[in-house]
Amino acid sequence: MCSWTAAESDMVVKNRLVGFLLWxxxxxxxxxxxxxxxxxxxxxxTAIFVxxxxxxxxxxxxxxxxxTVLSPQPKFRRSFPVLxxxxxxxxxxxxxxxxxxxxxxxxKGFASGLFYASFYVYKRRWVLQFPIIQRPLFFSFKMGIxxxxxxxxxxxxxxxxxxxxxxVFLPHxxxxxxxxxxxxxxHIISYAACFSMFLCWELTxxxxxxxxxxxxxFAPPKGSAAAETNPSEPLLATLEESSPASLLKYLAxxxxxxxxxxxxDYWRRAAFFEExxxxxxxxxxVCLRPLEQLASKLVQGFEGSSDDKTFSISDQLQSPxxxxxxxxxxxxxxxxxxxxxxxxxxxxxxxxSRREDRFGVxxxxxxxxxxxxxxxxxxxxxxxxxGKKISLQPSHQLMGAFSxxxxxxxxxxxxxxxGKRRDDPLYSKAYAMADVLRTSIYGIVSAFHHEMxxxxxxxxxxxxxxxxxxxxxxxxxxxxQKLHLFLDFQAS
Numbered sequence: 445m446c447s448w449t450a451a452e453s454d455m456v457v458k459n460r461l462v463g464f465l466l467w468x469x470x471x472x473x474x475x476x477x478x479x480x481x482x483x484x485x486x487x488x489x490t491a492i493f494v495x496x497x498x499x500x501x502x503x504x505x506x507x508x509x510x511x512t513v514l515s516p517q518p519k520f521r522r523s524f525p526v527l528x529x530x531x532x533x534x535x536x537x538x539x540x541x542x543x544x545x546x547x548x549x550x551x552k553g554f555a556s557g558l559f560y561a562s563f564y565v566y567k568r569r570w571v572l573q574f575p576i577i578q579r580p581l582f583f584s585f586k587m588g589i590x591x592x593x594x595x596x597x598x599x600x601x602x603x604x605x606x607x608x609x610x611x612v613f614l615p616h617x618x619x620x621x622x623x624x625x626x627x628x629x630x631h632i633i634s635y636a637a638c639f640s641m642f643l644c645w646e647l648t649x650x651x652x653x654x655x656x657x658x659x660x661x662f663a664p665p666k667g668s669a670a671a672e673t674n675p676s677e678p679l680l681a682t683l684e685e686s687s688p689a690s691l692l693k694y695l696a697x698x699x700x701x702x703x704x705x706x707x708x709d710y711w712r713r714a715a716f717f718e719e720x721x722x723x724x725x726x727x728x729x730v731c732l733r734p735l736e737q738l739a740s741k742l743v744q745g746f747e748g749s750s751d752d753k754t755f756s757i758s759d760q761l762q763s764p765x766x767x768x769x770x771x772x773x774x775x776x777x778x779x780x781x782x783x784x785x786x787x788x789x790x791x792x793x794x795x796x797s798r799r800e801d802r803f804g805v806x807x808x809x810x811x812x813x814x815x816x817x818x819x820x821x822x823x824x825x826x827x828x829x830x831g832k833k834i835s836l837q838p839s840h841q842l843m844g845a846f847s848x849x850x851x852x853x854x855x856x857x858x859x860x861x862x863g864k865r866r867d868d869p870l871y872s873k874a875y876a877m878a879d880v881l882r883t884s885i886y887g888i889v890s891a892f893h894h895e896m897x898x899x900x901x902x903x904x905x906x907x908x909x910x911x912x913x914x915x916x917x918x919x920x921x922x923x924x925q926k927l928h929l930f931l932d933f934q935a936s
Contacts, residue, residue, distance in 0.1 A: 453682055453692055456660055464655045465507060468648050472503040475647075479542060479640045483633055495541040502537035505530050507648055514652060516694040517778050518571045518869075527570075531561035535641060542637035548611065549634065555607035556638050560599060560645060569649065572691070574657045574698060574781055584654045592646035599646075600639040607638075659702060660695045663712055675715045676723050679703075683730040688779075697785040700730070704792040714800065716793065721805035724797075728811040731790035734782050735822050739916035742825040745773040773829060777873050784880045787822070790815050791884030795891035810911070816888055817911045820926050823881040825917040830874045834922065882935060889930045896931055 476499050480492055487495070509530035512523045535557020536550045543549045564570070575584065662679035664670035670677075682696040703709045716727050776783070794815045797806035806812050828834060889896065899905045906924045915923055929935040 452678075453686060456695070457691055460655050460658075461511060464511070464652055465504070467651055467655070468503065468507050469500060471647050471651065472500055472644055475640055475644045476500075476541075479636065483636050484542070491544075498537055499541035502534040502541065503644060503648070505537075506534040506645060507652075509534075510648065510652060513570045514572055514656070515570060515689065516572045516574075516691055516781060517689050518568055519689075519778055521570065524565050527565070528558060528561045531557040531564075531645075533557070535560065538641045538644075539634075539637055542640065543633055552604075552607040552611065552634065552638075553641070555610050556600075556603040556641070559603040559606050560642060563599065564649075572653060572657055572694075574694070578659050578702070581654060581658060584658075585651060588650040588654070589647070592650050593643060596639055596643040596646045600635065600642045603642070604635050604638050656691060659698055661709075662696055662699050663709070666711065671711075674723075675712055676727070680723070680726050680730065684726070694781060697782050697789070700727070701785040701789040701792075704789040704796070713793075713796070717797065717801045717803065717805060719803050719805075721803070721809050724801075724805045724811065725809055727793065728790065728806075728809075728815065731786045731793070732814060732818050734779065734786040735790070735818050736916045738776065738779070738783050739818075739822050739825045742773060742776070742829055743917055746828070774870055776826070776829070776877060777869050780873050780877065783822075783877060787819060787880050787884045791819065791887045795887050798891050812888075812892075813909050813911050816885065816909050816927065817915055817923055819881055819885050819888075820923045820930075821915040821917040823878060823885065824922060824926065826874050826878045826881065828917075830871075830878060834918070885930055885935070886933075889927075893931070896927075900928070900931065 473496075476496055480487070480495075509523075509527045513521050513527050515521060532554050536554040539549050539553025539556070540546070579587075662682055663675050664678065679696060679699060682692060683700065686693040686696065703712050716724050718724075794806065794812055797812070801807070824834060896905060896909060899908045905927065906920065909927060910920050910923050914920075926935065
């Protein structure tokens, strides 16, 4: 039996943090040496050594503070004041390391660091962005270098102007009287120092993103005893026991999604279909849980403005007066990545079970019906969030057609497809989530299309593919009619 302890799970994140600090120190050294050789090569060896040590200390302070705020979720974090303070102090120390000890230089570095941290928080750059395609670390880092240089140039120019304006309000003893030539030289050196500092921070941010969003394989080495007995335990234990907002949880869902979708780790996916069916039930449960929570949270967000929760949701979305609704609905933005990975993994695993499930554990356990029902229920909830009105058509109509119309509003209100709502992260995430859910459902329907059509002709589609329990959103009749649309490839 393979055991996966909490200490082993924590080491995954700790090892990445140590690797990040190590590579960050190498980047800082290269940037400092390049600045010293090209700009201030006249310094003595002792002065260069002291500056090198103080610069590394400033970068370590910034990197550690950056690690405290970076998160896979875009929720506001209480540690932002720590980042603002650390960036200001680090900026001051870096400026002094580059240009020498001077009160004026230290203040400009302090202001530049505060400016950078404020921009960082305002742009929500603390959110870890997982790449669509997982590449080797070197190529992932190399791809971000040009954009880091361009952003550092723009930010350093803005920060330099910001700090120069602040100097106007400083006491007289901060000002300096220089000849015209020395004046320009000092400003060139000062701007070069600001650019070098920001470039170092931009590369540090990019390095942190690359290292912490790299896939981790939650499995014992292939060929080991643990791999032969229970290779799925490390992954499932992490998914079931780690905290919801932790980086470890996100890495586990990423690994699960890639195992289900790709054939590189076929031996790991084959272990999901072991004879007892317990492993498959656990895998299906960890995929279903986030989707059920999404539908439940959206339902809670819809409550309060209408007695008819299913059919009159669109009007609620136009009014910002319900903070409870808004906070619940924005859970789609906070956990969007987990929801998409869960839907993709569940759909891929269900589709592949048709050919790879030798013991029929997916069908016998009822996981296939639970998967299609939950995915359709989530799609209905997300489409309602997008502003679509849902109505149940009479059963005598062809295939029980499911009418879904975009909501329109009275004069004076904007249509949901126009206006400022396109700039709302909730609006864009809802559309992206709907696309993922439709693609996932179509993947299952395509794999089991013949079986579903046979059940539909026999009048057993609801019994075979819709769970008997109450769905997290809508009704069983709504789910059945939506499934008919997918069978006709008319769902959009």
